[in-house]
Amino acid sequence: MILVQNLKKHFGAVKAVDGVSFEIADGRITGLLGPNGSGKTTTLRMLYGLLAPDQGQVQVDGADAVLEPRNAKAAMGVVPDARGLYPHLTARENIAYYGELQGLEGRALEQRIENLARELDMQAFLDRPCKGFSQGQRAKVAIARAFVGDPQNLVLDEPGNGLDVMSNRGLRQYLRGQKARGKAVLLSTHIMQEVAALCDEVIIINAGRVRATGSPEDLMALAGTDNIEDAFVRLIGTDEGIMA
Numbered sequence: 521m522i523l524v525q526n527l528k529k530h531f532g533a534v535k536a537v538d539g540v541s542f543e544i545a546d547g548r549i550t551g552l553l554g555p556n557g558s559g560k561t562t563t564l565r566m567l568y569g570l571l572a573p574d575q576g577q578v579q580v581d582g583a584d585a586v587l588e589p590r591n592a593k594a595a596m597g598v599v600p601d602a603r604g605l606y607p608h609l610t611a612r613e614n615i616a617y618y619g620e621l622q623g624l625e626g627r628a629l630e631q632r633i634e635n636l637a638r639e640l641d642m643q644a645f646l647d648r649p650c651k652g653f654s655q656g657q658r659a660k661v662a663i664a665r666a667f668v669g670d671p672q673n674l675v676l677d678e679p680g681n682g683l684d685v686m687s688n689r690g691l692r693q694y695l696r697g698q699k700a701r702g703k704a705v706l707l708s709t710h711i712m713q714e715v716a717a718l719c720d721e722v723i724i725i726n727a728g729r730v731r732a733t734g735s736p737e738d739l740m741a742l743a744g745t746d747n748i749e750d751a752f753v754r755l756i757g758t759d760e761g762i763m764a
């Protein structure tokens with residue numbers, strides 16, 4: 521479970537995250553939605569300890585992300601927006617490195633990587649250095665790396681970006697499997713079909729603030745619409761919607 525309380529991050533005059541609070545529950549898939557520049561990536565970076573908050577708290581299974589970063593990080597698998605692969609290591613080595621950090625080794629680690637490579641269709645490039653990988657190939661390595669240690673919490677920043685149709689289906693299936701096993705899953709996305717198909721809860725943010733939270737059905741009822749895209753446009757709090 522991830523608890524976020526009154527999180528703030530300003531860059532000069534830009535209030536990127538301006539007092540955000542939410543809870544990512546176990547056994548649920550939660551979507552973080554917001555227009556470009558609304559503060560999603562900044563929020564997620566503070567969750568996985570890449571950025572120090574100006575104010576507020578993040579707790580991952582009870583561990584404070586600032587005060588106990590090792591414990592917080594150990595409980596979380598992340599797919600960051602920049603993917604952050606080591607370019608000179610192969611895909612397998614990138615994944616193995618994270619597995620080792622999480623205490624996996626030997627045959628168990630090898631087997632886990634083979635399984636992930638099969639599920640994500642990565643065999644063709646598993647032993648190539650990541651330098652020069654396509655966007656989809658990088659996304660797959662980052663996803664495998666996040667999953668390798670079987671963490672309780674998963675935080676994914678637009679994980680479907682660059683993935684082909686089959687890989688996106690595979691990812692959705694995988695995330696549903698994680699949810700069924702009681703994991704807490706948080707993903708940011710711009711893809712409304714993904715939200716409708718996958719998310720139990722949705723957090724809508726705009727201009728660094730939470731505008732609405734609830735199930736897709738709750739949000740549609742709140743906005744008085746019968747589809748999640750219209751609900752999103754109404755609930756981000758501008759007349760012009762996503763282009764504002």
Ligand SMILES: Nc1ncnc2c1ncn2[C@@H]1O[C@H](COP(=O)(O)OP(=O)(O)OP(=O)(O)O)[C@@H](O)[C@H]1O
Nearest residue numbers: 531534535536554555556557558559560561562563
């Ligand atoms: N390092 C930084 N320095 C200055 N401004 C920043 C920095 N990081 C983010 N911002 C600003 O903070 C705001 C929120 O950015 P953020 O990347 O969190 O948005 P986002 O919701 O992830 O957007 P997108 O959907 O476009 O990826 C934007 O106005 C952005 O320009």
